[in-house]
Amino acid sequence: MTGLVHAEGVVVAAQQARLAARQVAALPTGVKNAVLGTLAGLIESERDAIVAATEADVAAARSDGYPEAKVRRLALSVAAVSQMAEGVRQVASLPDPVGAVVSSARVPSGLEVRRERTPIGVVCMIYEARPGVTVDAFALCFKAGNACVLKGGKEAARANALLGGLVRRALDAHGCPAHAAVILPALSRQDLMTLLGRSESIDLVIPRGGHEMIRFITEHTRIPTLAHAHGVCHIYVDQRADLDAAVPICLTAKASAPSACNAVECVLVHRAAAERFLPALAEGCRAAGVQLRADAAALPLCAGAVAASPEDFGREFLDLILAVAVVDDLDAAVGHIHTHGSGHTDAILTRDAAAAERFTSLVRSSCVLVNASTRFNDGFQLGLGAEIGISTSRLHAYGPMGLEELTVSRFVVHGRGQTR
């Protein structure tokens, strides 16, 4: 679907996705994998055209005065396109979640009760900039037996239209319904509202983008939404931490990807460890170009740090900036995390098993780590094989959403004439 879409077009497109979803749900695994294989091949053979389309998007965005950070997210290098194809093949290689038996039992009435995974139905993803999401989201939704409605940003229109065309060719090559993937072009605010009102056709909305975009969407739809919101991640360095290991863990958790949602934003240090740990952390930060913002107790121990303001705690810096504070004990660290954390990812560094146990029992973020970097909260790193994002909703999928999280369980019950 290209060109202008009117409100009516949006309604029809969502209905077509609903009809296609019924067919996709019943597709054999082999057919789904064949479509993904064809798509990976098409991405590779059209690599130069894809790169050229993203370059045209980049040039247009730059001349339209988009901020450079956003412009950069529109680009796809030759290597990134190859990786995209590889990602699609990887999804094909994962086990099909549809029909997987979650549990089964014979209940007293004699019924054989089976819970099994079934597709969600129609998944609508609304995202910005990155054109790679178009392919990733389709591959995951389709493998999990869902139809998808994909609404990317208008700044990536050329790349999304091209990639959407490849998806359609891959579906067509194996006789699958074209509307298994409805790729929508840029929509007016009014048409977006129309889309968000299609609760009879769409089962789930996944917004991925900035705060404002996510907030707008959750405020304007009755359709269930799984937000991928911000991560205010903490590392607590306990009094019994291995301090030699703690410095590189804290440093890489920030510096390896400062704007990732699983990057650490605040390091909390037990008072008894502060004098030994903080000077080493400060030294490492200086070398890595990370600015430390320290509370009053930490500041004298952190060479080169600046004084933190109260707003620096609970903040996602999205930059080479790290807040640091001294706490009296584990419970004070937990209290700080309850007050300032976002329930995304938090870690404790300690050799004390009881402290680790207490921390993981009291801090119930989507991922709680012991002696490892927060940046391991990622679908690939945690073994899901792939992810469509990291959910911060404490419902359905809390943390990375992989293939299984794009399904839901239903009951299939076999009886022998039981009445009730």
Next chain:
Amino acid sequence: MTGLVHAEGVVVAAQQARLAARQVAALPTGVKNAVLGTLAGLIESERDAIVAATEADVAAARSDGYPEAKVRRLALSVAAVSQMAEGVRQVASLPDPVGAVVSSARVPSGLEVRRERTPIGVVCMIYEARPGVTVDAFALCFKAGNACVLKGGKEAARANALLGGLVRRALDAHGCPAHAAVILPALSRQDLMTLLGRSESIDLVIPRGGHEMIRFITEHTRIPTLAHAHGVCHIYVDQRADLDAAVPICLTAKASAPSACNAVECVLVHRAAAERFLPALAEGCRAAGVQLRADAAALPLCAGAVAASPEDFGREFLDLILAVAVVDDLDAAVGHIHTHGSGHTDAILTRDAAAAERFTSLVRSSCVLVNASTRFNDGFQLGLGAEIGISTSRLHAYGPMGLEELTVSRFVVHGRGQTR
């Protein structure tokens, strides 16, 4: 909490529930079970007072001119109160879902990755009439490690206040936070909106009631909502059905509880079975006082039936009324269900395993049954032990919600200094 609650009171109450939730999440199983045991005992010892409170609610509602069907749902007999206490003991006897390990693996980086069940946090239930929900919802939410905010109908105010007091006494007897259960009195529309706006304090809203109430709530909150909406349930009688068994299945699926959401609303009959099946069904319906509304093909075969109007298909009658239609084959039955069903519960009656397989593959309602009544879609009947309702959202919990569905999974990861 009794008496008038102002907007500020609602905000504070929700915050208190959030704080209590952190403690409830970490409570040992034994403490939770002890609270439930004490509550069951209190319900029994206060049985007469509970019955008297419901009688006062009934009298007030009657004099306020409430419809008699609603007035009846306010009543609790002596037997119903005993059953309520028994239900609480049953929840105590169920396994604790919190901390249950869903999966665990060592991933290539050497991390030990465990997925385990964790409470959702604060669950807000908004319901009408039935005061028993106050106790059932608290017991299930609490056993699953959640704090709950319970907002019953103003017509059940006396019974809810009394039951809320018993819950608080049971919590207090074991040193548990009082705000593990915030029982709100009747709220103004404005205060309800304030409650629905507390996304920082409430993780999940479960509305249980009529269409309009559910619609109002899902339209006025950004908090994730699991609706318990209507059931338009079908039974398809295949050409290879055991017709002697089919008649009592269809009859009881309607007559045993005509206003239940899992009652059958429409029977579809394969053309080849119509002549033998429909006269027997009509005979049974006449005897059971069920009115049949038949399509043109079925009408001549159903003595005593009236002609169905188009609106009779896809309708939840909530009464001793059953729609019936003749279809050409299984695929036509599936098409009818896709068009008119609500994704709640659908059944096929057949001795043909391939037909059963095709039906369960194409119809993906929350519960699909083969050779059994739709009324088995119920948490107790399907072996969940108890249920807080039957969700029709294709997310998180699709179908009966038991203890497990009042939790979500999180990742707990143990490393040995892994950096990233």
